[in-house]
Amino acid sequence: MVEIAPISRPSRGATPRRHEVAERIKQYILQNRLGPGDALPTEAELCEAVGASRSSVREAIKTLTALDIVEVRHGHGTYVGRLSLAALVESLTFRGLLSRADDFRVLSELVEVRQTVEQGMAASIVNASDESLHGELLDLAEQMAECAARGESFIEQDREFHLLLLEPLGNELLTQLTAAFWDVHAIVAPSLGTTSESVRETVEAHRAIARAVAARDVSAFIRSVEAHYAPVRRNLRESLEHRDPGGAPAG
Amino acid sequence: MVEIAPISRPSRGATPRRHEVAERIKQYILQNRLGPGDALPTEAELCEAVGASRSSVREAIKTLTALDIVEVRHGHGTYVGRLSLAALVESLTFRGLLSRADDFRVLSELVEVRQTVEQGMAASIVNASDESLHGELLDLAEQMAECAARGESFIEQDREFHLLLLEPLGNELLTQLTAAFWDVHAIVAPSLGTTSESVRETVEAHRAIARAVAARDVSAFIRSVEAHYAPVRRNLRESLEHRDPGGAPAG
DNA sequence: CACCATTTGTCCGTATGTATT
DNA sequence: GAATACATACGGACAAATGGT
Numbered sequence: 001m002v003e004i005a006p007i008s009r010p011s012r013g014a015t016p017r018r019h020e021v022a023e024r025i026k027q028y029i030l031q032n033r034l035g036p037g038d039a040l041p042t043e044a045e046l047c048e049a050v051g052a053s054r055s056s057v058r059e060a061i062k063t064l065t066a067l068d069i070v071e072v073r074h075g076h077g078t079y080v081g082r083l084s085l086a087a088l089v090e091s092l093t094f095r096g097l098l099s100r101a102d103d104f105r106v107l108s109e110l111v112e113v114r115q116t117v118e119q120g121m122a123a124s125i126v127n128a129s130d131e132s133l134h135g136e137l138l139d140l141a142e143q144m145a146e147c148a149a150r151g152e153s154f155i156e157q158d159r160e161f162h163l164l165l166l167e168p169l170g171n172e173l174l175t176q177l178t179a180a181f182w183d184v185h186a187i188v189a190p191s192l193g194t195t196s197e198s199v200r201e202t203v204e205a206h207r208a209i210a211r212a213v214a215a216r217d218v219s220a221f222i223r224s225v226e227a228h229y230a231p232v233r234r235n236l237r238e239s240l241e242h243r244d245p246g247g248a249p250a251g
Numbered sequence: 252m253v254e255i256a257p258i259s260r261p262s263r264g265a266t267p268r269r270h271e272v273a274e275r276i277k278q279y280i281l282q283n284r285l286g287p288g289d290a291l292p293t294e295a296e297l298c299e300a301v302g303a304s305r306s307s308v309r310e311a312i313k314t315l316t317a318l319d320i321v322e323v324r325h326g327h328g329t330y331v332g333r334l335s336l337a338a339l340v341e342s343l344t345f346r347g348l349l350s351r352a353d354d355f356r357v358l359s360e361l362v363e364v365r366q367t368v369e370q371g372m373a374a375s376i377v378n379a380s381d382e383s384l385h386g387e388l389l390d391l392a393e394q395m396a397e398c399a400a401r402g403e404s405f406i407e408q409d410r411e412f413h414l415l416l417l418e419p420l421g422n423e424l425l426t427q428l429t430a431a432f433w434d435v436h437a438i439v440a441p442s443l444g445t446t447s448e449s450v451r452e453t454v455e456a457h458r459a460i461a462r463a464v465a466a467r468d469v470s471a472f473i474r475s476v477e478a479h480y481a482p483v484r485r486n487l488r489e490s491l492e493h494r495d496p497g498g499a500p501a502g
Numbered sequence: 503c504a505c506c507a508t509t510t511g512t513c514c515g516t517a518t519g520t521a522t523t
Numbered sequence: 524g525a526a527t528a529c530a531t532a533c534g535g536a537c538a539a540a541t542g543g544t
Contacts, residue, residue: 016325017532018313030348042509053533055306058510062269062310066317067342074267074510075540083346087338091318092424095334097281109424116425120371173343173360174367268512293529304513309530325530326520 017052021060024050026069029080040070040078066090085180092180096188104236107188111236114181115229118162121169122221128168129213136164137210141203148203155186161206165213189232192239198231205230268303272311275301277320280331291321291329317341336431343431347439355487358439362487365432366480369413372420373472379419380464387415388461392454399454406437412457416464440483443490449482456481 025040034040041049046057061078064070071081096106118125140161147154159182166175205228212221276291285291292300297308312329315321322332347357369376391412398405410433417426456479463472 016530026345030352033352035349044509055309055532055534058306059310059313059531062313063317066314067338067345069342069345072510073541075508076542077509083342083349085339085342087318087342088336091320091334091336091338094277094318094320098286098334101281101284106424109422112420112422113425113428116371117367120367169363171360171363173357174364177364267510295529306512306514310511323530324521326528327522328529 017056018059018063021046021050021052021057022063025060025064029069034080036080036082038080040080042077085176088177088180089183092184093187096184100188100191104192104239107185108233108236110181110185110188111229111232114162114178114185115225117174117178118165118225119222121166121174122225123218124169125165126213126216126218126221128170129216130168133164133168134210134214137161137213138207140164141207141210144206145203148199154203158182158206159186161210165209192232192235194235198235201231202228268307269311269314272297272301272303272307273314276311276315280320285331287331287333289331291331293328336427339428339431340434343435344438347435351439351442355443355490358436358443359484359487361432361436361439362480362483365413365429365436366476368425368429369416369476370473372417372425373476374469375420376416377464377467377469377472379421380467381419384415384419385461385465388412388464389458391415392458392461395457396454399450405454409433409457410437412461416460443483443486445486449486452482453479 025046028034028040029038040046043054043057043061046052047054050057061070061072065072065081066087068081068084068086071079073079092106092110096110099106140157144154144157144161147157159179162182163175163179166178169175205224208224209221209228212218212224276297279285279291280289291297294305294308294312297303298305301308303311312321312323316323316332317338319332319335319337322330324330343357343361347361350357391408395405395408395412398408410430413433414426414430417429420426456475459475460472460479463469463475
C-alpha cells in the first residue's frame with residue numbers, strides 16, 4: 001500500500017502532469033524520511049497512487065534521475081538516488097564544450113573559482129590538517145613526479161590530491177563541488193595542449209603545496225596554489241590567441 | 252532535413268535507448284554550434300533521425316530538460332536551453348530539505364561556502380568595483396534597513412546585494428553559483444527562526460560591507476562578511492542544540 | 503540448469519491541449 | 524473560426540533485466 005495523495009486537479013492546471021508527479025515523489029521521499037538507496041514504489045504503484053499514466057510517471061522519474069534524486073535499476077526497482085552533484089557536472093561540462101568552440105570562457109571562469117576556493121580555505125586547511133594527511137599529500141606529489149618522469153599522465157593522483165586538500169574541513173558540499181569542478185575541467189580542458197614545461201611546473205606546484213601544508217605555512221600555501229594554476233591560465237590565454245582557424249571537429 | 256546519424260547498434264548495447272538519444276541530441280547541438288534559444292528538430296523528426304520511438308526520445312528530452320540543456324515550449328517546439336544552474340538549485344534544495352529533518356548539515360556547509368567565496372574574492376571585488384556599484388550597494392543596504400524598520404522582509408534586496416558584489420569580477424559562473432546558493436539558502440533556511448536581534452545584525456552587516464567596498468578597505472570587507480554570516484551560524488547552532496534529544500529514528 | 507514472477511525499457515496507436523497562420 | 528503543426532497524455536503490448544525457486 002502506497003500512501004501518496006492523488007493529484008486533485010486532474011491536470012487542469014497549467015503545469016504539466018509529469019511535473020506534479022515529480023513533486024509528489026519528492027514529497028513522498030521527504031515525508032517518509034527516506035535516504036539514498038531506500039526503495040520507492042514501483043511504476044505501477046506510482047501510477048495508481050497519483051492517478052497518472054505510466055508515461056507521465058516515467059518522464060517524471062527521468063527528470064528526477066537526471067538530478068540524482070532517484071535512481072533506477074532495470075528489472076529491479078526504483079530507489080532514492082545518491083543526491084550527488086552529477087547534474088552539475090553534466091550541465092557545466094556541456095556549457096564548457098559549447099563555449100570551447102568559440103572561447104574558453106567557461107573553463108577560464110572555472111579555473112578562477114577553483115583557485116579562489118583553495119586559496120580562501122588556505123588557513124582552515126593548514127590548521128585542520130594532520131600528519132597522516134601531510135604524508136598522503138607528499139606521497140601523491142611524488143607519485144605525480146614519477147609519472148611525469150615516465151611520460152605518463154597523473155590525472156588520478158591530481159584529482160585525489162585536490163580532494164584530499166579539502167577533506168580536513170569536513171565540508172561535504174565543498175568537497176563534492178571541488179570534485180565536480182575537477183571533473184568538468186578534466187573533460188573540457190584536454191583540447192588545451194600541455195607542454196613539457198607546463199607539466200614540470202604543475203608537478204613542482206603540487207610538491208610545493210604539499211610542503212606548505214606540512215609546514216603549516218599559510219602564505220606559502222597560497223603562493224603555491226597561485227603557481228599551480230598559472231600554467232593553466234597561460235595555456236588558456238595562448239589557446240585564445242592563436243586559435244585554430246579551420247579546425248573542424250571530426251564527426 | 253535533420254542530419255543526425257541513427258543509432259547504429261539497435262539498442263544491443265548495455266546503455267538504455269534514451270541515453271544514446273540524449274547523447275545524439277547533445278552532439279547535434281555541439282556540431283551545429285547552436286546556442287540558447289535555437290530551435291531543435293521536432294519529436295517526430297528526432298524519432299526518425301535517430302531511429303527511436305517517441306517514448307525514448309521524449310524521456311531523453313526530459314533528462315536534458317532537467318539539466319536546462321534543452322527547453323520545451325508546449326505546442327511550439329523544442330529549443331536549446333539556457334544552460335543555467337537550475338539543476339544545481341533543485342538538487343541542492345532537495346538535499347537541504349532532506350537533511351533539515353535531522354541536522355542542518357547541508358545548510359551549514361552552504362553558509363561556509365558562501366562566506367569563503369565572498370571573502371576569497373574580497374581583494375578582487377574591492378579593486379574592480381566602481382563608483383556606481385558603490386552607490387547601488389549603499390542604496391540597497393539602506394533599503395534593507397528601511398524594510399527592517401517597517402518589519403517587512405528584504406529578501407529581494409539581499410539577493411540583489413550579494414549578486415552585485417560579484418558582478419565586477421565578470422565571472423558568470425561565479426555569479427550563477429552564488430545565485431544558486433542564495434536560492435537554495437532562501438528555500439531551506441526559513442525553518443530557522445529569525446530574531447529581531449539577528450535581523451538588526453544582518454542589516455548592519457550589509458551596511459558595513461557596502462561601506463567597506465566604497466572605502467576600498469579589504470580587511471574591513473572581510474570582517475564585515477564575517478559579521479554578516481555570524482548570526483546565521485548562530486541560528487544554525489541553536490536550532491541544532493535544542494532539537495528533540497531522545498529522537499530515535501523510527502524504523 | 504531451466505523456469506517463473508517482478509520490474510523497468512521500448513514501441514505503437516490514439517486522443518487531447520496548445521500555439522501559430 | 525478553421526487548419527496546421529506541435530507537444531502532452533493515455534493505454535496496451537512486448538522485450539529485457541533481475542532475483543529467486
